[in-house]
Amino acid sequence: MTRDNASYQGALGHYLSPRRRDPVKTLMEEEVSHKIFASAVRRLRLPAGRPLRVLDIGSGVGDGFDLLTETHGDLAPVAAAHRLDYVGLDGDPDMVETATALHSVPGATFRVGDMRDRLPDGDFDLYLSCGVPYSHLTTGEVTEVIANIMRRILDAGRRAAIIVDVLGRFSIEWMSNWHSPRWNYAMTFFEDTTERLEQQMTFFDRTSLGEAIAAAARSAGAQPAELNFTDRSILVGRHTATGAFNPSIPPYRTLINDLVRDPSSVSLRELYFEPPRAGAPPEILHFFRTLAGSWNEMLDQAANSGKGIRALASALLRCETREQRGLGVGHSLTATVIIDAS
Numbered sequence: 268m269t270r271d272n273a274s275y276q277g278a279l280g281h282y283l284s285p286r287r288r289d290p291v292k293t294l295m296e297e298e299v300s301h302k303i304f305a306s307a308v309r310r311l312r313l314p315a316g317r318p319l320r321v322l323d324i325g326s327g328v329g330d331g332f333d334l335l336t337e338t339h340g341d342l343a344p345v346a347a348a349h350r351l352d353y354v355g356l357d358g359d360p361d362m363v364e365t366a367t368a369l370h371s372v373p374g375a376t377f378r379v380g381d382m383r384d385r386l387p388d389g390d391f392d393l394y395l396s397c398g399v400p401y402s403h404l405t406t407g408e409v410t411e412v413i414a415n416i417m418r419r420i421l422d423a424g425r426r427a428a429i430i431v432d433v434l435g436r437f438s439i440e441w442m443s444n445w446h447s448p449r450w451n452y453a454m455t456f457f458e459d460t461t462e463r464l465e466q467q468m469t470f471f472d473r474t475s476l477g478e479a480i481a482a483a484a485r486s487a488g489a490q491p492a493e494l495n496f497t498d499r500s501i502l503v504g505r506h507t508a509t510g511a512f513n514p515s516i517p518p519y520r521t522l523i524n525d526l527v528r529d530p531s532s533v534s535l536r537e538l539y540f541e542p543p544r545a546g547a548p549p550e551i552l553h554f555f556r557t558l559a560g561s562w563n564e565m566l567d568q569a570a571n572s573g574k575g576i577r578a579l580a581s582a583l584l585r586c587e588t589r590e591q592r593g594l595g596v597g598h599s600l601t602a603t604v605i606i607d608a609s
């Protein structure tokens with residue numbers, strides 16, 4: 268069977284651009300990822316003093332390493348760089364070369380390899396992913412990769428965590444594609460590059476990702492001890508700024524970034540959210556109605572009082588993260604799976 272291979276040729280400019288770390292990313296997205304990683308590591312109950320052993324799958328230029336070792340807001344690093352035994356795996360040699368150059372610390376190595384092939388040897392505590400690398404695979408391939416990791420964990424005989432990061436099926440960024448779980452996705456949000464990447468990608472909701480994980484567990488003979496899901500960037504995904512797939516929604520990400528940089532430049536009216544009324548299962552539509560209620564109420568309060576506009580961007584981002592239920596309604600959906608060895 269032929270396999271689609273991701274090509275990120277030309278995307279390095281985006282990953283290295285300082286403009287990629289916009290306020291939405293630094294104020295909210297990085298914190299959400301940090302909390303997911305920290306929570307997974309806490310659940311491992313590792314012996315004090317032992318380095319954290321991480322395999323970052325689809326590591327790109329090494330954001331996973333940075334997310335683990337840097338502070339985010341008030342949050343202390345998940346692991347100090349010298350307490351990390353980190354291997355990044357990526358199919359793109361340019362990404363690996365750049366990641367290696369950016370992370371010349373003893374505990375970090377980056378390797379070229381396809382996650383669908385044999386994974387690097389090692390007994391890892393955390394099989395990390397971020398930036399939706401699993402969405403490059405078909406659902407069947409995702410299942411196989413997760414099953415292989417589960418077998419590896421069972422063989423190693425120790426509790427470990429798998430973090431599976433994918434694109435959310437029911438993001439408002441691509442409402443016209445909600446009917447299909449796999450379609451041609453253009454990453455037109457790339458900064459500082461003229462390249463346009465187009466690839467078939469797979470989009471998941473909680474049900475389909477949960478089914479893939481359950482099928483992997485059956486195939487590996489594993490029993491997930493814990494499983495939870497997190498939606499990230501529900502109204503502020505990068506494609507709300509490009510309008511590439513849904514030009515009829517306000518550019519929420521741009522508006523929130525502007526609200527942080529210069530509150531007087533934003534008309535609050537533009538930020539109101541009209542929830543979608545059809546095209547998704549009732550649970551998803553109900554979620555959007557609830558989110559709209561909380562989000563729009565915050566805008567009403569800010570408009571009526573005229574106070575607190577400066578803090579409004581953070582409050583709206585917090586509203587998103589508080590309301591999320593891990594349904595597959597954000598730009599990304601992250602599953603955390605804890606596997607016990609016995």
Ligand SMILES: C[S@@+](CC[C@H](N)C(=O)[O-])C[C@H]1O[C@@H](n2cnc3c(N)ncnc32)[C@H](O)[C@@H]1O
Pocket residue numbers: 273275324325326327328329330331356357358359362380381382383396397398399400403
């Ligand atoms: C959007 S990037 C995310 C990179 C990084 N984790 C981050 O958060 O910025 C997805 C990465 O997955 C890699 N990738 C895609 N398919 C892969 C595969 N089958 N095996 C290994 N890496 C893959 C790509 O080369 C790319 O670097």
